[in-house]
Amino acid sequence: MISNVINGERFLKLYEYEAKEIASKYGIPIPRGYLASSPEEAADACKKLGEVALKSQILVGRRGLAGGIKFAKTPQEAYEVAKQLLDSTIRGEKVNKLLIEEKVCIEKEYYLSITIDRAEKKIVYLVSKMGGVEIEELVRQHPETLLKIPVDPLLGYRPYMSRIVAKFLGIPREYWRELDNIMGSMYKIMNDYDADLVEFNPLAWKCGGGLIALDAKITIDDNSLFKHPEFLEKAHRELSDLERLAKSIGFSYVELGGDIGIICNGAGLTMATMDLVAYYGDKPANFLDIGGGASEDRVKKAVKILLEHPRVKVLLINIFGGITRCDEVAKGIIEALEETQSKKPVVIRLLGTNEEEGRKILEERGLDVFTEADDAVMKAVELAKSITRNGVI
Secondary structure, eight states: OOSSEETTEEEEEOOHHHHHHHHHHTTOOOOOEEEESSHHHHHHHHHHHSSEEEEEOOSSSOTTTTTOEEEESSHHHHHHHHHHHTTOEETTEEOOOEEEEEOOOEEEEEEEEEEEETTTTEEEEEEESOOSSOHHHHHHHOGGGEEEEEEOTTTOOOTHHHHHHHHHHTOOGGGHHHHHHHHHHHHHHHHHHTEEEEEEEEEEEETTSOEEESSOEEEEEGGGGGGOGGGGGGTTTTOOHHHHHHHHHTOEEEEOSSSEEEEESSHHHHHHHHHHHHHTTOOBSEEEEOOTTOOHHHHHHHHHHHHTOTTOSEEEEEEEESSSOHHHHHHHHHHHHHHHOOOSOEEEEEEETTHHHHHHHHHHTTOOEESSHHHHHHHHHHHHHHHHHHSOO
16 A cells, blocks of 8 residues: 555655655656746746646646646747646645656656565565556556565665566666666665655656656655654645644544544554444544543544534544543533534444443433444444435434
């Protein structure tokens, strides 16, 4: 899985121009280019480069298919295209910058990346003769085209790996050293920047020979940002407004795509609850872990975030009380409902410390409380589907 959220961990995605700045620093060949924030800057770049590609700098994939990459032959054409692209919205993300690059004549497109295979607990190179397509799609539709080369962490990158790749891709022998430099640099970037992914898609074979990284993607483990202060201010740029709010309060929160809001105490319980929601036929809207020993006020803030979430149809709260007191949780839930006056259904599972006191507080307000997680999840899924079908419960 290649994503900015993996198993509840968050990774900082770099823009293409940022990834290419790093690649260039490590000697990896990239097209000549300039960053533009206005049509005038795009036209000026075209004067210097000739025929150009104007590439929207956004942090989502498949921008080309969505019209985020266009070409121009003249400065005037570059001006008009940039005027069209800047401030447009592509796949839900606003375009504020363009990377203006020289148009490169290419014969073939390859896929080359180094990432972490979590199943094997190894760093691996992934290689394909089919470049320019999403790796997930490639794995799903053409698994036979993918070459995987594991890296022994005690030995690191070794030149024989590039020879394997060169033969697999059919690269002439006189360019093997060039590929060796690229692959070795990718491994250095991964180690130096604590990266989860270094990807060139496509890595292209130029007309007349030679390799060039036409596109670049690097994702960096958020946990390592204290070692990379230059990225600290960029750490939250992908966050939604709700994610920023949750992070400012100190919650472990990740925005997802479903309609059942989830609040739990503990990352493991939260992920297990998400899995149960999927098992019973729906999708979670989020990951929200309030942590152990959450106070009444902390619970209230968490509940308010999801009650005000526009996509959440049903709120599912799953608490296994140890140092977390169920009566504190119950009071926080009631306060949030009173302050928001929300009519969204809330499904609660309480078990553990002061369970009876918490159950009594909630039941006095007319809320159903479950003991078994499966029962609570099934109820939440049933309510969400009812709202989807009828618009009402």
